[in-house]
Structures are given as C-alpha cells and as structure tokens.
Amino acid sequence: MTEAEMVPIYIMGKRYTVPGALTIMGALEYAGYKLIRGVGCRAAFCGACATVYRIEDDPKLYVGLACGTQVQPGMHLTQIPFYPAERAQYRLDELEPTFATLVKLYPQVLKCLGCGTCTKSCPQDLQVKDYMAAAMRGDIARLADLSFDCIMCGMCVSRCPAEEAQPNIAILGRRLYGRYLAPKAQHLAERVAEIEQGEYDDELAQMKALPEAELRQRYNTRDIEPE
Amino acid sequence: MDGYTPAMRESIKKVEATRPARLRETWPMMTPAEKQEILQRFHPDYKPEGMRALKVGPGKGMRTPHELADLLEAHSLLRQEELDLENIDYDTDVLIIGAGGAGSAAALLARQEGAKVLMVTKLRHGDANTMMAQGGIQAADKATDSPTHHYLDVMGGGHFTNDPDLVEALVRDAPEVIAWLEGLGCMFDKEPDGTLITIHGGGTSRMRMHSARDYSGAEIMRTLRDEVRSYPEDITVIEFAPAVELIMDDRGQVAGAVLLNLETGEHCVVRAKATIIATGGSGRLHYQDFATTNHYGATADGVVLAYRVGADVSFLDTMQYHPTGAAHPTQIVGLLVTEKVRGLGAQVCNIDGNQFVYPRETRDVEASAIIRECVEREKGVVTPSGFTGTWLDSPMIDLIHGPGTIQKELPAMVRQFARFGVDIIRDPMLIYPTLHYQNGGVTLKPDGSTSVPNLFGAGEISGGVHGRNRLMGNSLLEVTVYGRRAGRAAGRRAREVTLGTLTLSHVERWEKEIAEAGIETDVSSPLILPDYTRHGR
Ligand SMILES: Cc1cc2nc3c(=O)[nH]c(=O)nc-3n(C[C@H](O)[C@H](O)[C@H](O)COP(=O)(O)OP(=O)(O)OC[C@H]3O[C@@H](n4cnc5c(N)ncnc54)[C@H](O)[C@@H]3O)c2cc1C
Ligand code: FES
Numbered sequence: 225m226t227e228a229e230m231v232p233i234y235i236m237g238k239r240y241t242v243p244g245a246l247t248i249m250g251a252l253e254y255a256g257y258k259l260i261r262g263v264g265c266r267a268a269f270c271g272a273c274a275t276v277y278r279i280e281d282d283p284k285l286y287v288g289l290a291c292g293t294q295v296q297p298g299m300h301l302t303q304i305p306f307y308p309a310e311r312a313q314y315r316l317d318e319l320e321p322t323f324a325t326l327v328k329l330y331p332q333v334l335k336c337l338g339c340g341t342c343t344k345s346c347p348q349d350l351q352v353k354d355y356m357a358a359a360m361r362g363d364i365a366r367l368a369d370l371s372f373d374c375i376m377c378g379m380c381v382s383r384c385p386a387e388e389a390q391p392n393i394a395i396l397g398r399r400l401y402g403r404y405l406a407p408k409a410q411h412l413a414e415r416v417a418e419i420e421q422g423e424y425d426d427e428l429a430q431m432k433a434l435p436e437a438e439l440r441q442r443y444n445t446r447d448i449e450p451e
Numbered sequence: 452m453d454g455y456t457p458a459m460r461e462s463i464k465k466v467e468a469t470r471p472a473r474l475r476e477t478w479p480m481m482t483p484a485e486k487q488e489i490l491q492r493f494h495p496d497y498k499p500e501g502m503r504a505l506k507v508g509p510g511k512g513m514r515t516p517h518e519l520a521d522l523l524e525a526h527s528l529l530r531q532e533e534l535d536l537e538n539i540d541y542d543t544d545v546l547i548i549g550a551g552g553a554g555s556a557a558a559l560l561a562r563q564e565g566a567k568v569l570m571v572t573k574l575r576h577g578d579a580n581t582m583m584a585q586g587g588i589q590a591a592d593k594a595t596d597s598p599t600h601h602y603l604d605v606m607g608g609g610h611f612t613n614d615p616d617l618v619e620a621l622v623r624d625a626p627e628v629i630a631w632l633e634g635l636g637c638m639f640d641k642e643p644d645g646t647l648i649t650i651h652g653g654g655t656s657r658m659r660m661h662s663a664r665d666y667s668g669a670e671i672m673r674t675l676r677d678e679v680r681s682y683p684e685d686i687t688v689i690e691f692a693p694a695v696e697l698i699m700d701d702r703g704q705v706a707g708a709v710l711l712n713l714e715t716g717e718h719c720v721v722r723a724k725a726t727i728i729a730t731g732g733s734g735r736l737h738y739q740d741f742a743t744t745n746h747y748g749a750t751a752d753g754v755v756l757a758y759r760v761g762a763d764v765s766f767l768d769t770m771q772y773h774p775t776g777a778a779h780p781t782q783i784v785g786l787l788v789t790e791k792v793r794g795l796g797a798q799v800c801n802i803d804g805n806q807f808v809y810p811r812e813t814r815d816v817e818a819s820a821i822i823r824e825c826v827e828r829e830k831g832v833v834t835p836s837g838f839t840g841t842w843l844d845s846p847m848i849d850l851i852h853g854p855g856t857i858q859k860e861l862p863a864m865v866r867q868f869a870r871f872g873v874d875i876i877r878d879p880m881l882i883y884p885t886l887h888y889q890n891g892g893v894t895l896k897p898d899g900s901t902s903v904p905n906l907f908g909a910g911e912i913s914g915g916v917h918g919r920n921r922l923m924g925n926s927l928l929e930v931t932v933y934g935r936r937a938g939r940a941a942g943r944r945a946r947e948v949t950l951g952t953l954t955l956s957h958v959e960r961w962e963k964e965i966a967e968a969g970i971e972t973d974v975s976s977p978l979i980l981p982d983y984t985r986h987g988r
Contacts, residue, residue, distance in 0.1 A: 245836070247782050253983040260691065260713050260980070264578030265746045267786045268867060269669055272578050292870050294782055315681050316636055348866065368638060372664060373862055376673065395677050399636030402674075407645030409633065415592040415626040427599045428623070432615050443607035444483060449595055449657045451650075451796075 271377030323362025368401035454872030465804035546723030551579030553910025556934025564942025584668025590625035609918025742785025752977035766891025776885025778840025899937025
C-alpha cells in the first residue's frame with residue numbers, strides 16, 4: 225500500500241474513505257470529526273483514545289489506541305473514551321504496603337479468573353493477567369514493575385468478566401511500592417537537609433551577585449562531569 | 452513489515468559502517484561564537500518574518516510569532532454573550548485552571564493551606580504535556596553536584612537572560628520536590644541501595660537527570676492525579692470545562708473565571724478568592740508550520756486570558772524547537788524522540804553516516820545544526836512523505852551500556868516506533884526538529900504570583916525561569932516547584948482577601964483598546980482546540 229492510497233473504513237457503522245497512511249485519530253479528523261473526547265496527547269501516553277475495531281470478514285475484536293494505530297481497509301471502529309472503573313478511596317500515608325491493603329481496598333482482586341482477556345486487550349502489550357496474579361499473591365513489587373507502562377486507557381476494565389479495575393489496582397501497587405518498598409534515596413534526604421540548614425546560601429548568593437561577564441566566563445569554562 | 456524504504460536502507464548501511472569508529476569519536480562542542488552564528492542563521496526564532504510586534508496590551512511592542520499574536524490581539528469569546536455574574540455556579544477559595552502537572556501540584560499545596568479547591572480543565576485530568584514528558588527531571592542531589600552548579604547551568608542554558616530569583620527558587624526547591632514525589636510513591640529509577648540513577652541532559656554539567664524509565668512525566672502526572680483524587684472533599688475537578696475568560700472584581704483583582712462546558716456549550720461562572728493559571732504551552736499553534744510534540748490542548752489559552760486582564764508577559768519571542776522529533780514513519784512525524792536517547796550515548800549523523808554536531812549541545816543549538824545539515828548542506832535523508840531528517844543512532848546505546856538497555860530504558864520509544872514498523876534497537880531513527888516548548892509566558896514572581904492581584908501562575912505558562920532557552924528536565928521541575936509555590940501562595944491569599952463585585956468590564960475595555968489600536972480581526976480567543984478536521988495531521 226502506498227502512502228497516498230485511499231481506504232474504506234467504518235466509523236460507528238458509517239463508511240468513509242480516508243488515506244491509508246493515517247492513524248485512526250487522523251482518519252476520524254479527515255472524515256470531519258472535531259474531536260473533544262477520545263483525544264489527549266496524540267502520542268500514546270495518556271490513554272484517552274482507546275478504540276475497539278474489527279476488520280471485515282474477521283470475527284475477532286481488536287483494541288488499539290486511535291493515535292497509535294494505522295487504519296486498515298475495512299476497519300469497523302468505535303472509540304471508548306470513558307469507562308467507569310471503580311477507584312477505591314485511600315490516603316497513601318495511612319496505608320501499609322501489604323496484601324491485606326490491596327484486598328481491603330479492592331476485594332474483587334480475589335475474584336480474578338485468570339482468563340487473560342485483559343492481556344489480550346492491552347494496547348501497550350502489558351502482561352495484565354500476570355500483574356493481577358502478582359496482586360493476588362501480594363507481590364507488590366512485581367505488580368508495580370509489570371504494570372509500570374500502563375497508560376490507564378481502561379480497555380482491560382471494559383473487557384474483564386470479573387469486573388476488576390486493573391489500572392487502579394496497578395497504580396495503588398506502584399504508589400505503595402514507590403513510597404514504602406523501594407529503597408530510600410539517602411543522598412536525597414541529606415541534600416534536602418543541607419539546603420534547609422542554609423549550607424548553599426553563601427555560594428548561591430555569591431554566584432547570583434556575579435557580573436554577567438564573569439558568570440559567562442564561569443559557564444564557558446565549567447567542568448563537565450564525565451559519564 | 453519494514454518501516455524503511457530501500458533508499459533509506461542504503462543510508463542506514465553507511466551509518467552502520469561508521470559506527471565502530473564513531474563509538475570512539477567525540478565530536479567537539481561549538482565555541483560560543485559558532486553557537487551564536489548557527490542560531491542566527493538557522494533557528495526559527497531568528498527568522499524576522501515569523502514574528503511581529505504586538506500592537507496592544509501589556510506586551511505592546513514585544514515581538515511574538517504571528518500565530519500567537521493573532522490570538523493575543525483577538526476578540527473575547529464572550530463579546531456577544533449576556534452573562535449574569537450574580538448567578539454564581541461555583542464559589543471556591545482557589546480556582547485552578549488547567550489540570551496538568553502544575554495545576555495538580557498546586558491543588559495539593561493549596562489544600563494543605565486549608566483552601567477548598569476547584570480545578571477545571573479542558574480535556575481529562577492529566578491529558579496534558581506533563582503526561583508526555585519522557586526524559587526526566589533535574590535536581591542537584593548528588594555529592595558531585597550542588598544547587599550552585601545547577602544555577603549556573605540554567606543561567607547559561609538561558610543565555611543569561613533568566614530572572615535570577617526565579618532560577619534560585621527553582622534549584623533550591625529541586626531536591627525537596629524529588630523527595631516529595633518519592634514520598635507520594637513516584638517510582639524514580641534507583642540503584643538497589645536507593646541511590647537515584649541520574650544521567651546528563653543537554654546543557655548539564657553534572658549528571659542530575661532523574662527518570663522513571665521513559666515515562667517520567669507520566670509517572671509524575673498519574674501519581675499527582677491519584678493523590679488529588681484522594682481528597683474529593685477538598686478538591687473538586689471538572690473536566691471538559693475550559694476557562695474562556697477571567698472574571699475581575701470592582702477592586703481590580705482577579706476573582707474567578709467563566710467556563711465553557713465543551714459538551715453542552717453552556718457557560719458557567721466561578722467565583723474564586725485566588726486564581727491560578729496552569730494551562731501549559733502552545734505547541735498546537737504550529738508556529739512557522741512546525742509539527743509539534745505537544746498534547747491536543749496546548750493552545751496558549753492561559754496566556755491569552757492573563758493578557759486580557761493586564762498581566763505582564765515575557766520572552767514570548769522564544770519557542771523551543773526540540774532537536775529530535777520523529778521525521779519518519781509518517782504517522783508519528785513531529786512526536787518526540789526523548790533527549791534521553793542522546794543522554795544514553797546515541798549520536799546524530801547525516802545521510803553519509805557522519806557526525807556533524809556534538810550530540811548534547813543546548814537544544815536551540817542542536818536543532819539549528821540539524822536544520823543546517825538538511826537545508827543548507829543537503830545531507831538529510833528524504834522520506835516517502837516528503838519530510839527530511841538526519842539519523843539518531845539508537846543502536847549505539849546497547850553497544851555502550853550492554854544489550855537490553857534500550858528495551859529497559861526506552862520502552863515508550865521502542866513501542867512508538869515498533870507500532871509503525873521500525874525497530875530502534877536494530878536500526879537508527881530519523882529525526883528533525885519539532886515545536887516543543889514555550890520558553891516564555893506570563894511573568895512570575897518567586898512565590899508564583901503575577902503582576903495582577905489574586906492571579907497566580909505555574910508551569911509552562913510562565914516566563915522568566917528559563918530565559919530564552921529551557922534545558923530538558925527543568926520544566927518538569929518548574930511545574931512541580933512553581934505548582935507548589937503558587938498553590939501555597941494562592942491558598943494563603945484566599946484566607947485574607949475580600950472580593951468586591953464581579954465584573955467583566957475589562958473585556959469591554961479590551962474590545963475598545965483593540966479598536967483604538969486599529970486592529971481589524973475576525974479571530975476570537977482563546978482557541979481552546981485546534982481544528983484538524985479534513986486535514987489528517
Ligand atoms: C512530549 C513532551 C516531552 C517532554 N519531556 C520533558 C522532559 O523530559 N523533561 C522536562 O522537564 N520537561 C519535558 N517536557 C515539558 C514539560 O512536560 C511541560 O512543559 C510541562 O509538563 C508543562 O506542565 P504544565 O502543568 O504547565 O502544563 P500541562 O501539563 O500541559 O497542563 C496544562 C493543562 O491545562 C489544560 N488547559 C489548557 N487550556 C485550558 C483552558 N483554557 N482551561 C482549562 N484547562 C486548560 C491542558 O489541556 C492541560 O491539561 C516535555 C513536553 C512534551 C510535550
Ligand atoms: S491520545 Fe493519548 S494515548 Fe492516544
């Protein structure tokens with residue numbers, strides 16, 4: 225297929241002909257939609273543009289990000305710009321990084337069937353089933369690691385027969401990990417204390433007071449830390 | 452599927468052929484004189500025909516790109532509307548306009564000051580430039596580093612035009628902000644003993660770039676968003692409700708805003724004791740027709756709103772063109788290739804596989820060198836859709852740091868290109884400068900206040916911190932440092948202020964001013980959303 229070739233697609237059942245090189249998002253706009261929902265970053269980072277589609281003569285349902293998926297001839301598509309996933313209420317600083325916390329806030333974690341529909345529906349190709357399994361074992365570090373690239377588009381939630389809220393469980397896991405389980409940065413705490421105690425006040429004041437020519441001179445001759 | 456054409460493959464062979472030699476080669480940095488010359492000849496900011504002087508408002512006489520000038524010299528969207536300001540839909544202590552990183556940080560700190568917060572935003576909470584930042588955030592927290600080193604790098608990066616007080620606050624608060632984020636559960640990259648992993652960025656003299664894989668901004672944004680969602684009784688968030696005009700009171704203070712419900716078309720009135728503008732940048736104005744890395748809502752709305760109530764602005768004549776935007780495949784043209792790729796050692800080379808610039812010059816210089824290589828020296832690679840670019844030799848990274856590094860450190864980049872048939876672990880990526888960041892904006896003071904009473908600002912909307920050029924990693928930092936500062940200051944202000952009667956008389960005054968300045972325009976602003984219908988951008 226050349227870049228300029230036009231292809232037929234079906235937006236919520238209606239046929240349009242669009243350049244085959246476009247993303248689904250580009251195609252929606254080419255067709256004349258001025259998007260309000262279902263668009264955010266346009267670069268596969270925000271999860272606003274989850275789309276479900278099917279290709280003619282293929283019974284399978286596919287999911288993709290409208291901003292990160294090229295159109296195909298005979299694509300039948302609809303966007304799912306919002307999905308009402310459950311989010312538990314909590315304050316991170318009142319929690320403990322344990323299995324009990326996960327289960328208390330999201331009791332349905334235990335109801336996961338392990339069917340893997342979530343993994344199949346992830347446009348980021350994450351092992352959602354595996355991170356849910358980690359959650360069921362209380363392995364918060366693994367839950368955090370495996371779910372790290374989640375952009376919270378909600379497609380897994382929309383397809384889950386057990387009505388799990390995977391992205392919200394995952395962010396809880398990552399925040400528990402980041403705050404409580406990851407090793408603390410000692411040098412960071414020390415630097416914060418030094419600054420609070422005013423250790424850099426004098427040298428900063430001196431640097432600020434330098435005439436511009438002198439500042440330039442310092443800048444142009446400053447040493448660069450080797451890698 | 453091979454994402455590269457046979458002609459591109461020929462050039463890639465040359466890149467591969469020079470790679471072993473380049474691995475031992477360090478291209479010299481430019482001298483200050485060479486930098487000045489290349490900027491003048493090739494940087495878009497230096498093109499006189501790209502800008503004009505503003506004829507009206509607090510920035511009268513300042514130069515700015517036509518696309519922004521058109522919006523600053525435009526009519527109010529409320530010109531023809533009959534609004535009843537006595538009919539208040541929301542009454543709050545602190546109104547925050549824009550729920551990106553700066554807005555979210557501000558909301559948390561304003562709440563800590565005891566304020567009730569209303570945060571309104573154009574798209575969803577977190578559909579924002581902050582979500583897209585990949586490379587990282589700067590802070591001087593290593594033994595080899597200090598806030599003073601950081602200060603010098605920021606000033607030099609900004610060509611010594613920055614406001615020193617703003618820079619001082621930035622570098623001083625930086626370690627504290629990282630510690631704050633760590634406490635909120637941000638998963639920064641760390642060594643097993645907890646030491647934060649830091650690398651160089653363009654223009655840094657010390658390795659102080661912190662990252663969270665290449666989802667650094669996403670990790671910060673989603674963490675702040677989740678934290679905001681933990682206080683529903685104090686912080687209310689309304690999505691798809693952009694502010695279209697600020698409201699003043701009869702004492703000359705900002706006192707809230709008019710919102711537009713994007714789905715129903717209705718307006719509503721917010722009264723607020725203090726207002727923070729945190730609407731981010733303006734990449735979607737596509738200055739000089741450049742593609743952009745920015746999210747869909749980056750249309751300079753906040754600058755327009757603040758301008759109309761008379762807020763001082765600065766550095767509106769300088770935009771950042773990121774040296775490495777994708778030039779191929781077509782579907783991702785303009786999207787960011789994170790600076791971390793160069794930070795990890797990838798070099799930039801031309802169609803013959805030769806280096807032509809030190810890979811970590813400041814962004815303006817690096818971008819100018821790439822433009823020169825393509826435009827003047829004609830050593831760029833032309834793509835099937837007619838774009839031109841130079842190579843960024845990503846496979847070097849695994850050769851330098853060991854196999855698996857690219858996959859581990861740059862998962863978002865690997866995915867972005869793989870979606871359209873390019874494997875950046877095996878093949879280099881084709882890049883060209885792309886519109887990335889608004890260096891200037893509403894002039895801030897160190898506490899996040901502006902020249903207008905009761906109006907605060909934070910984030911990419913601001914002007915002065917970065918001077919004429921921002922270094923990578925200093926805007927995620929600015930977003931959190933100044934988001935927190937503005938939130939704190941606005942929260943305190945809300946405790947002491949007494950509002951008068953609400954008015955939109957400044958809008959009438961504005962209409963008079965543009966008429967008197969002889970401006971004839973059919974543009975109304977803010978833009979709110981770009982119009983890509985029937986374009987296929
Ligand atoms: C692709 C990319 C990569 C980047 N990488 C880095 C990096 O590695 N390191 C770094 O330091 N910086 C980086 N930056 C820059 C940095 O991310 C941004 O400058 C910063 O996040 C801006 O934050 P903000 O809160 O000011 O604006 P945003 O995060 O953009 O938030 C502003 C919010 O306000 C909303 N809004 C706009 N208009 C209105 C209105 N009228 N009413 C209500 N809401 C409105 C927007 O939709 C948005 O949600 C990057 C930027 C981009 C685009
Ligand atoms: S628009 Fe953000 S993921 Fe597609």
